[in-house]
Amino acid sequence: MTIQWADRAPTSGQPFEEGPRTSCSRSWTGISVEVVDLHGRAGWHLEDLRSQQPRLTAVLEEIGGRVEMRLAPPCPAPARNSASQRPDGHLTFIPAGTPVWECAGRFRYIRRVVIDFDIPALTARFDCGLEFPSHFVPRLMFSDTRVQALAGLLADACASPHLDSRSYGDSLALAIVYNLFRPALAARQKRGGLAxxxxxxxxxxxxxxxxxxxxxxxxxxxxxxxxxxxxxxxxxxxxMAPHRWYLTERVRRAQRALLETNDSLAEVALASGFADQSHFTRAFRTITGASPGAWRKSREA
Structure with missing residues (x-):
């Protein structure tokens, strides 16, 4: 949606004058990035930043005014030069398709970077096992100094004309993804299990x-x-422990063979990965509580 400017708060049907802006964009593994520089005029700024993919918006600089992110357009328009004591810059994360409005009163300059995440591509890229949430929730104007710093570096890489910045950009992109989504993974691991x-x-x-x-x-x-x-x-x-998992899977394979073939117990033992029939019998009894012969006979009855 077009940025809207006016000398007073926007009203329905009123024409708006677009202020000066510059932008650059680039894609890396699993993400696309756009850096926008807005130069203010004596008016209101209002823009819908929704995306068809999950999006992180990082406001990197605010000069002469404050930027707010809202899930609905403000009415009336935001107060001029808000006296908020929060530090410059903030982050907003929204799920795909979620309306989010960037708004500000009179200001001189805003620099922001928006990062769209291709979750299937990132899932394939993160072979180390980072698990993305099944459902995302909006997070408005939160602070994370690490992600904020990485977003600033990624914005600089986006504007860089050097071709060799791809590997550098990929590294920054993966670092942002890890730091942004790791709380869900950390919470799961804190409970003791694997993702x-x-x-x-x-x-x-x-x-x-x-x-x-x-x-x-x-x-x-x-x-x-x-x-x-x-x-x-x-x-x-x-x-179960990994050793027990292996043992259980071998016994399950043996159970199928006992039911589906007429092989002897010794043949089933070897086909299921056991050293001999004696080892097979001990393991089978440990897992099922019965010997292989007795188990097979009970199923044939």
Missing amino acids: PAQLRRVTARMAESLFDPTSIEDLADMTGLSASYFSRAFKASTG
Whole structure:
């Protein structure tokens, strides 16, 4: 929506004069960025900053006035040169399609950067297991010094003419994503479990290595956790230690073979990854409470 300017508060049907502005835009892995510089006139500024993707707006500079972010256009217009004691600059995050209005009274200069997030692309990019929320909620005019600083650096990278700034921009983009969305991940890990994406990747690797188990250290590396923390988190998520998970999956494979084939117990044991029938019997009894032969017979009855 076009920026609106007037010498007094906007009214319905009134023509508005657009003030001077410059902008530049650029895309990096999973994000698109636009930096806008607004040079004020003696009027009101009102702009709808909604996006078709989740969006972070960072107000980087405010000179001669204050910028406010609202979910509905103000009526009447915002007060001139608000006496708010908050520090310059703030962040606003909105879900896709959510109206959010940037408004200000008389001011000299505003510099902002808007960052749109391509969640599927970021999910693929964050192979380390960052789990994005299933539903986003608006966060208006909040402070995060780390994200604010990263947004400022990303704005500078956006305006840079150097072609070699892509890797630098990608790094900044990923740092912003991590710092913006990590509270949800941290809260989940604080409860002791793995994030769903982490658990899916780990159990997929374990299923592929059923007969030659992946080490705890290698599984932990997939999640960025220490081996000891990973073991605790895995148990909190699945109810069993990694070793027990492997054992249970082998027994489940053996159960299918016992029901679907006429193979001997020794043949089922070897096909399910057990060293011998004795090992198979002990493991099967541990998991099911019955011997393989007794379990098969009870299902055939």
